[in-house]
Amino acid sequence: MIVRLWQHGVSLALLIAVWQLAASFADLRELPPPLSVARAMVDGLAAGEMLHHVAVTLARVAASFALAMVVGTAVGLALGRSALLDRLFGGWLLFFLNLPALVVIILCYVWFGLGETAALTAVAASKIPNVAVVMREGARTLDEDLRDMARVFRFGPWRLFRHVVMPQLAPFLLAAARSGLSLIWKIVLVVELLGRSNGVGFQLHVYFQLFDVTAILAYAMAFILVVQAIEWGILQPAERRLARWRR
Amino acid sequence: MPAGGDSLRIAVDAKDYPGRPPKAVLRAIRLEVPRHQVVALVGPSGCGKTTLLNLVAGLDDRFTGTIHRPPGRLAVVFQNPRLLPWRTVAQNLALALPPDTPDLDGRIDAMLEAVGLAGQRDVFPNHLSVGMQRRVAVARAFLVEPALLLLDEPFVSLDAATAERLRDLLRDLLARRPATVLLVTHDLREAIALADRLVFLGGSPAGIIRDVAVDLPRRDAAAVEAFHRSMA
Ligand SMILES: Nc1ncnc2c1ncn2[C@@H]1O[C@H](COP(=O)(O)OP(=O)(O)OP(=O)(O)O)[C@@H](O)[C@H]1O
Ligand SMILES: [Mg+2]
Numbered sequence: 366m367i368v369r370l371w372q373h374g375v376s377l378a379l380l381i382a383v384w385q386l387a388a389s390f391a392d393l394r395e396l397p398p399p400l401s402v403a404r405a406m407v408d409g410l411a412a413g414e415m416l417h418h419v420a421v422t423l424a425r426v427a428a429s430f431a432l433a434m435v436v437g438t439a440v441g442l443a444l445g446r447s448a449l450l451d452r453l454f455g456g457w458l459l460f461f462l463n464l465p466a467l468v469v470i471i472l473c474y475v476w477f478g479l480g481e482t483a484a485l486t487a488v489a490a491s492k493i494p495n496v497a498v499v500m501r502e503g504a505r506t507l508d509e510d511l512r513d514m515a516r517v518f519r520f521g522p523w524r525l526f527r528h529v530v531m532p533q534l535a536p537f538l539l540a541a542a543r544s545g546l547s548l549i550w551k552i553v554l555v556v557e558l559l560g561r562s563n564g565v566g567f568q569l570h571v572y573f574q575l576f577d578v579t580a581i582l583a584y585a586m587a588f589i590l591v592v593q594a595i596e597w598g599i600l601q602p603a604e605r606r607l608a609r610w611r612r
Numbered sequence: 613m614p615a616g617g618d619s620l621r622i623a624v625d626a627k628d629y630p631g632r633p634p635k636a637v638l639r640a641i642r643l644e645v646p647r648h649q650v651v652a653l654v655g656p657s658g659c660g661k662t663t664l665l666n667l668v669a670g671l672d673d674r675f676t677g678t679i680h681r682p683p684g685r686l687a688v689v690f691q692n693p694r695l696l697p698w699r700t701v702a703q704n705l706a707l708a709l710p711p712d713t714p715d716l717d718g719r720i721d722a723m724l725e726a727v728g729l730a731g732q733r734d735v736f737p738n739h740l741s742v743g744m745q746r747r748v749a750v751a752r753a754f755l756v757e758p759a760l761l762l763l764d765e766p767f768v769s770l771d772a773a774t775a776e777r778l779r780d781l782l783r784d785l786l787a788r789r790p791a792t793v794l795l796v797t798h799d800l801r802e803a804i805a806l807a808d809r810l811v812f813l814g815g816s817p818a819g820i821i822r823d824v825a826v827d828l829p830r831r832d833a834a835a836v837e838a839f840h841r842s843m844a
Contacts (some may be wrong), residue, residue, distance in 0.1 A: 402668075509691065513666075514694040516671065517671070518756065521706075532698040532699075609699075610698045610699075610737075611738060
């Protein structure tokens with residue numbers, strides 16, 4: 366553990382060193398050194414403005430992530446458990462899976478107007494097929510032997526769900542959540558850039574027009590910090606908890 | 613014994629597994645097991661013993677015929693232990709009983725003690741040996757105090773002493789709380805030691821080829837051995 370932490374530290378320090386070196390050769394406006402970016406980030410956070418935009422983006426990510434997970438899981442389980450539904454709608458899934466997110470976003474804005482509903486729908490909709498595909502796989506691998514056992518010992522629907530089905534789906538849910546989150550982060554930024562007037566995506570757009578690379582990098586850093594915090598604070602502990610019973 | 617509504621009545625005309633061609637596994641099996649009788653099902657590997665138990669357990673209804681189960685709870689010790697790997701030993705046992713069972717923990721502890729797993733209460737099944745997992749499965753079945761108990765080779769992969777202890781435990785528990793029992797086994801001596809009646813399955817598709825009452829007053833090693841010799 367300590368060694369791993371060390372290696373992470375060295376790797377990070379190396380990255381910063383390379384950045385610093387590159388910055389010393391480049392134009393200050395095009396690639397500012399790490400320290401200026403860090404200072405810009407701290408200033409932005411202190412002013413409260415950056416915090417506000419990051420929070421708005423975070424809320425959008427949370428809402429569309431929840432929507433995508435719930436709908437995607439429901440669709441995936443239905444297709445995984447019913448061969449008929451899978452034959453009927455499995456093809457649709459493939460179609461939506463290959464539909465570019467940008468097309469979904471534009472269509473949502475056109476159909477539902479430039480509002481919050483359209484934004485959230487667009488993000489969720491571009492993620493739902495991925496979640497559905499992963500959860501369909503999970504539903505297909507449910508253990509029949511354990512289901513029979515649960516029937517013999519009269520588990521009832523709730524115990525069956527909580528103690529037999531959920532633990533089998535959990536790794537799939539986590540995989541879907543993980544890949545879902547990393548994708549949704551990116552799509553939310555695009556959605557904000559195209560049709561919202563707040564959030565990190567909107568701010569990036571503003572600073573792009575101002576050609577303010579320092580601010581753009583400061584936002585990117587703040588963003589990465591939040592994503593890492595979620596990774597270390599939520600996803601990895603969840604994974605460890607899931608692995609407890611394994612050999 | 614009179615044929616009451618409480619006996620287990622098996623009437624399987626045909627059980628096939630689908631395929632090309634379909635596999636005929638069981639044919640014309642008629643078996644009436646009076647209340648609280650212990651029947652050992654003996655037959656070669658692959659003849660359809662597990663298939664028959666699945667029908668009796670009500671887990672497979674793709675057959676022609678009828679099965680009448682005695683009223684009350686059912687418990688099964690499956691051929692593989694079928695424990696929930698993500699729940700501890702004690703949780704696995706607790707899930708077999710209704711949540712409002714009085715003195716749930718006390719009963720679980722007593723049962724674990726009886727199968728020699730007192731120290732393994734909070735261990736995950738994957739961290740136990742196969743033989744220990746098997747004992748947990750046996751404990752789970754005993755714990756529900758079933759009216760009908762189905763055991764699919766419950767004492768294999770245990771050392772002779774542990775198997776003997778569990779056989780004693782089964783006899784003990786049945787003496788205290790009788791149940792109708794179907795016990796699948798390869799081991800004829802084990803069958804003689806435990807059962808009131810031996811039912812031999814054979815042929816392909818399988819049917820009942822022999823039905824022998826075991827009326828031994830005492831089941832010590834010598835008596836079992838003598839009966840075993842008399843059957844040949
Ligand atoms: N799900 C299934 N689909 C198709 N065939 C099956 C299935 N289950 C069992 N069989 C076949 O049915 C026959 C009986 O199987 P079964 O498991 O009942 O045997 P068994 O008597 O319990 O054997 P063993 O003593 O080895 O456990 C076997 O020939 C097997 O190949
Ligand atoms: Mg079998």
